[in-house]
Amino acid sequence: MKKNQAAKYSLLKPNIKSLSPVSDLMPLPVYRLHEIRDLTPTSYIMRFDRNNMEFKAGQHITLGLPGNNQLREYSIYSTEHDPYLEVLIKEVEKGMVSKSLHKCRLGDFLSVDGPFGFFTLDENNLGKKNLFIGTGTGIAPFHSMAGSYPALDYSILHGVRTTDETYESSFYPTERYISCTSRDDKGKFKGRVTDYIRKNPVGSETIVYLCGNVEMIYEVYDILVSQHFPVDQIKTEVYF
Amino acid sequence: MVKKVAFKTLGCRLNQFETDALATDFYNAGYKIVPFTEKADAYIINTCTVTNTSDHKSKYTISQAIRRNAGSVVVVTGCMVNNQKELLEQRGDITYVVENNRKSSLFSLVDAHFKGEILHPSDLKQSLFDFTVAEKGFHTRSMIKIQDGCNNFCTYCIVPMVRGRASSRPVEDVLQNIRQVVSFGYKEVVLTGVNISRYEYQDTGFEDLIEKILELEGDFRVRISSIEPEGFGDKFIKLFAHPKMCPHLHLCLQSGSDRVLMQMRRQYNLHQYLNLIEGFRSNYPDFNFTTDIIVGFPGETDEDFNQTCKVVKEVGFSHVHTFKYSVRKGTRAERMPGHLPEKIKHERSQIIRDIAEENKLHYRQSLVGKQQTVLIEKVQKGFARGYGEHYVPVKISGEMPKNTFNTVTIKGLSDESDPQLIGQKTSKSAS
Numbered sequence: 276m277k278k279n280q281a282a283k284y285s286l287l288k289p290n291i292k293s294l295s296p297v298s299d300l301m302p303l304p305v306y307r308l309h310e311i312r313d314l315t316p317t318s319y320i321m322r323f324d325r326n327n328m329e330f331k332a333g334q335h336i337t338l339g340l341p342g343n344n345q346l347r348e349y350s351i352y353s354t355e356h357d358p359y360l361e362v363l364i365k366e367v368e369k370g371m372v373s374k375s376l377h378k379c380r381l382g383d384f385l386s387v388d389g390p391f392g393f394f395t396l397d398e399n400n401l402g403k404k405n406l407f408i409g410t411g412t413g414i415a416p417f418h419s420m421a422g423s424y425p426a427l428d429y430s431i432l433h434g435v436r437t438t439d440e441t442y443e444s445s446f447y448p449t450e451r452y453i454s455c456t457s458r459d460d461k462g463k464f465k466g467r468v469t470d471y472i473r474k475n476p477v478g479s480e481t482i483v484y485l486c487g488n489v490e491m492i493y494e495v496y497d498i499l500v501s502q503h504f505p506v507d508q509i510k511t512e513v514y515f
Numbered sequence: 516m517v518k519k520v521a522f523k524t525l526g527c528r529l530n531q532f533e534t535d536a537l538a539t540d541f542y543n544a545g546y547k548i549v550p551f552t553e554k555a556d557a558y559i560i561n562t563c564t565v566t567n568t569s570d571h572k573s574k575y576t577i578s579q580a581i582r583r584n585a586g587s588v589v590v591v592t593g594c595m596v597n598n599q600k601e602l603l604e605q606r607g608d609i610t611y612v613v614e615n616n617r618k619s620s621l622f623s624l625v626d627a628h629f630k631g632e633i634l635h636p637s638d639l640k641q642s643l644f645d646f647t648v649a650e651k652g653f654h655t656r657s658m659i660k661i662q663d664g665c666n667n668f669c670t671y672c673i674v675p676m677v678r679g680r681a682s683s684r685p686v687e688d689v690l691q692n693i694r695q696v697v698s699f700g701y702k703e704v705v706l707t708g709v710n711i712s713r714y715e716y717q718d719t720g721f722e723d724l725i726e727k728i729l730e731l732e733g734d735f736r737v738r739i740s741s742i743e744p745e746g747f748g749d750k751f752i753k754l755f756a757h758p759k760m761c762p763h764l765h766l767c768l769q770s771g772s773d774r775v776l777m778q779m780r781r782q783y784n785l786h787q788y789l790n791l792i793e794g795f796r797s798n799y800p801d802f803n804f805t806t807d808i809i810v811g812f813p814g815e816t817d818e819d820f821n822q823t824c825k826v827v828k829e830v831g832f833s834h835v836h837t838f839k840y841s842v843r844k845g846t847r848a849e850r851m852p853g854h855l856p857e858k859i860k861h862e863r864s865q866i867i868r869d870i871a872e873e874n875k876l877h878y879r880q881s882l883v884g885k886q887q888t889v890l891i892e893k894v895q896k897g898f899a900r901g902y903g904e905h906y907v908p909v910k911i912s913g914e915m916p917k918n919t920f921n922t923v924t925i926k927g928l929s930d931e932s933d934p935q936l937i938g939q940k941t942s943k944s945a946s
């Protein structure tokens with residue numbers, strides 16, 4: 276008897292194709308892809324509908340292909356004022372989503388959820404000096420912050436292997452952008468962001484934002500602590 | 516014939532709150548609530564999926580119910596449904612599978628069933644907060660759901676996926692709910708939700724909400740259930756000076772290592788956490804902290820773990836809910852390198868448990884000679900039992916009316932395996 280009931284009910288189950296790990300029960304909204312801008316052979320910017328999404332610079336979305344329950348977080352690269360959404364993605368070796376998104380074609384639909392996250396500028400500190408430290412695509416939230424708040428007083432330390440990976444750095448005023456290159460000497464600083472901080476201690480009035488891989492974040496954090504920098508003024512966004 | 520219904524709750528306080536509310540719906544409609552171990556016409560299982568163990572327990576409980584009374588209605592609801600709905604439906608032996616957002620209407624489904632009407636769970640109204648006030652007979656304290664869901668996405672956690680996005684209950688609904696339970700005679704309200712410190716309804720934040728609750732009239736006290744160390748500031752600490760606030764927080768730490776906290780994508784670092792503890796303890800030296808710790812998170816080194824042990828000792832958490840990290844499908848941590856063998860997790864968990872036992876004893880001893888205001892929950896075999904404001908169990912010799920506040924002096928600890936504070940009455944019952 277109960278088996279029959281269950282069978283009857285399963286006929287009524289909604290037939291949802293786009294499953295997300297967020298919930299097997301809620302299909303996510305889909306956003307149309309308008310542009311893919313290749314920055315290097317393995318890193319690219321995707322532009323898609325904004326669909327009136329309200330977000331704060333620094334927040335991220337989760338993104339994936341409709342019908343596939345693999346979603347990944349990507350910081351919003353575009354600004355709070357742009358009519359579209361953009362993300363900056365680097366293909367990860369053996370990566371499932373970062374590679375498959377790169378194969379999308381214009382007009383395709385993407386599953387998007389969000390915005391999420393608390394890695395945002397503190398309204399009370401907007402007038403203060405900000406130091407943004409990011410490795411690789413970890414520059415994405417800073418692009419959004421800098422573009423959304425043109426009057427912001429900031430410097431960016433961008434850790435990359437070579438200057439090819441400095442991703443649209445002409446967007447930032449030259450004096451605000453410092454590339455730290457570990458594998459060539461064409462950057463403004465030869466070495467890692469950690470080397471830069473060791474040589475150039477951070478002033479205690481600064482608000483520091485760290486974004487990228489956990490090793491870099493942890494190391495910078497340690498260096499700042501050793502420089503007696505107030506840890507309450509450090510915000511972190513760990514990518515992996 | 517009166518229909519019998521039995522409930523089983525797994526997991527968190529929020530689930531417990533929701534079960535109590537459901538049981539009240541059935542009770543009010545004339546159903547008889549029976550223990551889960553008895554034969555019933557309907558078994559309602561409110562599941563949890565937060566760890567592998569919760570999954571196993573949930574599945575085991577479902578099987579128990581099915582075996583107990585062939586032909587009974589078996590309803591499965593809760594977080595496991597949101598995580599594994601299809602699997603549960605495919606089993607074929609569960610009568611109804613109800614998602615979290617339809618849980619509050621579960622009574623109408625079962626009641627219709629017994630009246631010969633067949634509803635489908637998807638016909639039920641969706642609501643996160645439309646729960647009936649729990650019948651007073653079930654507990655002395657009433658849980659008040661102020662919030663549901665979470666947007667934090669800690670890398671190990673499945674809750675945002677099964678409970679959905681953060682959503683706060685309207686202020687007036689919360690206040691009305693409290694007025695109602697206080698008028699029913701409840702003496703303690705426990706604010707509960709998934710991530711309550713992120714409460715935000717229009718312009719009212721978490722601290723503002725508490726302030727409004729404290730302004731309500733009536734003889735009751737306010738307890739905060741499990742809370743994340745984020746989203747509040749000094750104002751929150753100051754609120755505990757109010758006589759209605761209970762000086763206890765279950766303040767989730769998860770790890771004492773900053774590196775692990777970062778990989779968990781927690782929203783605080785150790786320094787901030789310890790600052791908070793210090794902020795409370797400098798104002799309220801006896802403040803009771805309990806916490807959650809996850810051991811064996813991917814990549815957790817001996818050094819990370821030792822750091823956690825050190826913090827657990829230093830803070831002196833009087834209770835630690837220790838979880839061995841377990842993979843939840845679809846979470847970021849699932850894809851992280853460095854997953855640890857079960858043996859290491861087991862050993863680490865035992866070490867934390869041992870420290871926590873010592874802490875507990877130490878904290879309880881520190882209350883000897885001090886006063887506690889005990890809300891009596893049980894009177895049995897010549898002893899009254901209840902919890903003091905610090906959320907430590909107290910045993911008092913003699914008869915005392917249930918559900919009354921009593922000020923007692925703590926004379927010592929009982930020699931039970933879980934030592935209780937021994938209280939001696941110092942004044943007349945406060946209510």
Ligand SMILES: Cc1cc2nc3c(=O)[nH]c(=O)nc-3n(C[C@H](O)[C@H](O)[C@H](O)COP(=O)(O)OP(=O)(O)OC[C@H]3O[C@@H](n4cnc5c(N)ncnc54)[C@H](O)[C@@H]3O)c2cc1C
Nearest residue numbers: 347348349350363364365367370371372373412415514515
């Ligand atoms: C809040 C947040 C924001 C993020 N924003 C961005 C962003 O703006 N741009 C961006 O490119 N990425 C960003 N990421 C990382 C992104 O979410 C994915 O982790 C990344 O694209 C890899 O996904 P995948 O499916 O291709 O790889 P997976 O199939 O998930 O992983 C494959 C292997 O690569 C490892 N791995 C995972 N991520 C990385 C990584 N980033 N670098 C190196 N190894 C990795 C995994 O441990 C695994 O072994 C962000 C992550 C978070 C948490």
Ligand code: SF4
Nearest residue numbers: 665667668669672674
């Ligand atoms: S705060 Fe983190 S651990 Fe708590 S429910 Fe949200 S995601 Fe899970």
